[in-house]
Amino acid sequence: MTHFPSKRLLGAGGPVGRTLATVVALVASLALGAAGEGTAAASTAKGPVTAAPRWTDQAHGFASLAGGTDGGAGGKVVTVTDQASLVKYAAAEEPYVIRVAGSIAVAPFGTDVVVASNKTIIGVDDSGEIVHGELHLNPGTSNVIIRNLTIRDSYVEGDWDGKTTDFDAIQMDTVDHVWIDHNRFTHMGDGLLDIRRDSQYITVSNNQFAHHNKAFGIGWTTNVLTQITIDHNWFTGTKQRNPSADNCAYAHLYNNYVSAQVSDGDPVWTYGNWSRGRTKMVIENSYYDGVQHPYQADTTAELVQRGSILRNVSGRQDAWGTAFEPRDFYAYRLDPAVAVPALVKRFSGPQQRIGAAVTLHVPADHPTVQAAVDAVPAGNASPVTIAVAPGTYREKVLIPAGKPNILLQGTGRHRSDTVIVHNTPAEYGGSTGSATVRIAASDVTARNLTFSNDFDEAAVELKGEQALAMKTTGDRIVFENTAFLGNQDTLMTDSPKLDVISRVYVRDSYIEGDVDFIYGRATTVIERSVIRALSRGSTTNNGYITAASTWTGNPYGFLITRSEVVSDAPAGSFHLGRPWHPGGEPNAVAQVLFRETGLPAAIKASPWTDMSGFPWKDARFTEYRTYGPGAQVTADRPQMTEADAVTHTVADYLNGTDGWAPYARR
Incomplete structure (x- = not known):
């Protein structure tokens, strides 16, 4: 005052x-x-x-x-x-x-x-x-x-x-x-x-x-x-x-x-x-x-x-x-x-x-997004909006587990107007340390923003080229009208440990990458979004869209629904996914469903593949009513039955025991 x-x-x-x-x-x-x-x-x-x-x-x-x-x-x-x-x-x-x-x-x-x-x-x-x-x-x-x-x-x-x-x-x-x-x-x-x-x-x-x-x-x-x-x-x-x-x-x-x-x-x-x-x-x-x-x-x-x-x-x-x-x-x-x-x-x-939900403005009130996050009290139980003005913010951001109930809101006309970007690869901090933005808190929403890791994997020869734009471990995370830009391991939706279920909802968004660029063990729904599979210049194998590590006790892993996969990679050179077992964990058994989603010609006729000695056929990989030049029905492409599809809706994946329904909000 x-x-x-x-x-x-x-x-x-x-x-x-x-x-x-x-x-x-x-x-x-x-x-x-x-x-x-x-x-x-x-x-x-x-x-x-x-x-x-x-x-x-x-x-x-x-x-x-x-x-x-x-x-x-x-x-x-x-x-x-x-x-x-x-x-x-x-x-x-x-x-x-x-x-x-x-x-x-x-x-x-x-x-x-x-x-x-x-x-x-x-x-x-x-x-x-x-x-x-x-x-x-x-x-x-x-x-x-x-x-x-x-x-x-x-x-x-x-x-x-x-x-x-x-x-x-x-x-x-x-x-x-x-x-x-x-x-x-x-x-x-x-x-x-x-x-x-x-x-x-x-x-x-x-x-x-x-x-x-x-x-x-x-x-x-x-x-x-x-x-x-x-x-x-x-x-x-x-x-x-x-x-x-x-x-x-x-x-x-x-x-x-x-x-x-x-x-x-x-x-x-x-x-x-x-x-x-x-x-x-x-x-x-x-x-x-x-x-x-x-x-x-x-x-x-x-x-x-x-x-x-x-x-x-x-x-x-x-x-x-x-x-x-x-x-x-x-x-x-x-x-x-x-x-x-x-x-x-x-x-x-x-x-x-006076008593309304609090809004912190970047950069008017706080010079960086992280500074605004730091200003939110630990244990915050009330809604706080961090309104980010158009611009490029080259920084790494962590929303710690003790700071829930945050809305990150880009205030530009388009999500591309407000970009949070960094360029750290996994070799310089591990996959978690490479993330431009990490959300460990629950009940966090991001809207109208672009998250990017612009590490140039072609410019530097490294042992590992993972470079995350976003990693989440919290529960009830929502991304609306957001973009995730990167190459390998662009978007990781995870949970604090194997048998803890976290839920993430991505809607009306854009995700791009090449190798395992949507991965992790969180229950994740991607709806009404565009997924771009980037070409690495190969005529046979340009990468893998998903690498889920779903806990075997969790029936719901990744649901990609009513979305569109696009790619300029050569025909038959991209996988839908492979099963990731972190550290060889046998109880991480991927569950992925592509549902009512368009697939480009770049998708292989046999789109699932093994990973680190774990066969894809032991995972829970299915399609339901996919369409487009990359959609086929073969012995190597398990199709979900009509009966099972009834229990694999957006609501089934997200409701949990608390009735969480972010898909109902407009």
């Missing part, structure tokens, strides 16, 4: 002749992520500021001082949908980014959910809710971010003054470095937000406090320690504590909106802001509409007010003392008071953009 220095765009002394529409349009023209937060994205001398993942946002104001507040940054990102998971991760000793998806009803009614240090709790989209429960920070808790949530409905009927229960939305005692941002609090059992007993370095921003008696209290101490920033909040349909600040060392309130105050005839305890005890309070560019006692101060306190707008107000408007200068502590930007109602109504409370 970027904060302007002391120079203001439009402050209290800005042009008063602007209409509300003009000012709102001007402010809204700033970056969406900043306009409602008292901040703005801008171009700097170093170039444009790019948006960071929302769960890595850091606090502004007092919460940014003395080491700052980054919550669970660097910890695992988890998504919770039930109370047990929320309680478990919120109280854990290690850092977590906890994404709350949907509504979590807390039981028993009014129960505390304890939040330990180094946590970010953030609602998914704008629908993350905690109902009937309180987030509670015990003494000593440090570095907590709570964002984008609705916390509601622990109110006990008839207890308007909150005297029989203490069911706050958030309560904290003697904590430090807390950021409360973009939440909605309503209809709770006592206060909505209670910041108590010497808590320090707090920022409360962009929240909605609605339909309640006691909105937001600070203090419950005789010590004068708390430093707090309160900005861009909307208090509507509340009666008191909007906020009440008791014995705060520094309370900075700016660009808040207090409106539609509850009116029950109470001449004292219906009010807006109150500087109590020995608090030093500064109020700037806020907006009060229909408020009794908009701001007031004890005789022992200090209150400085500048630039605010008061409409239909009555009662006390106290201002005395010098308080303090907030800019001596941190930089911030004031929005004009006239724009506050429109801005706060639009941008306060939960926002879809």
